[in-house]
Amino acid sequence: MEAIAHARFQRFGTRKVAQVLDQIRGKSVWTAYQTLPQVPRAAAVLVTKTLRSATANLASRSGKQVDPKTVYVKQAWVGQGPMGHMKRVMPAPQGRAMTFKRKVCHLTMVVATPE
Secondary structure: OEEEEEEEEEOOOHHHHHHHHHHHOOOEHHHHHHHHHHOOOOHHHHHHHHHHHHHHHHHHHHOOOOOOOOOEEEEEEEEEOOOOOOEEEEEOHHHOEEEEEOOOEEEEEEEEOOO
């Protein structure tokens, strides 16, 4: 059985989140819970919350408690979100203003039990 969790419009760059996902992809949820606090990235908090949501979704779908040692991260990917929503202005020389866009990402995680 599988369960999916999405974290959309998160204020992280896709490359930095992908580096964290590479650490846990294919591993058991228990191992991922042990690994994520050791990862020196701010995006590890986002990945931890999404992983907890995915395992809770799996428990809800199956109707019983799931053991984190038997559940594994089947797929995990991150994509670029829309940057048009968060346009910001940075001061520039001679009184000008330069615009820049804040990066936003969409994180999707699939956890499954071995069949």
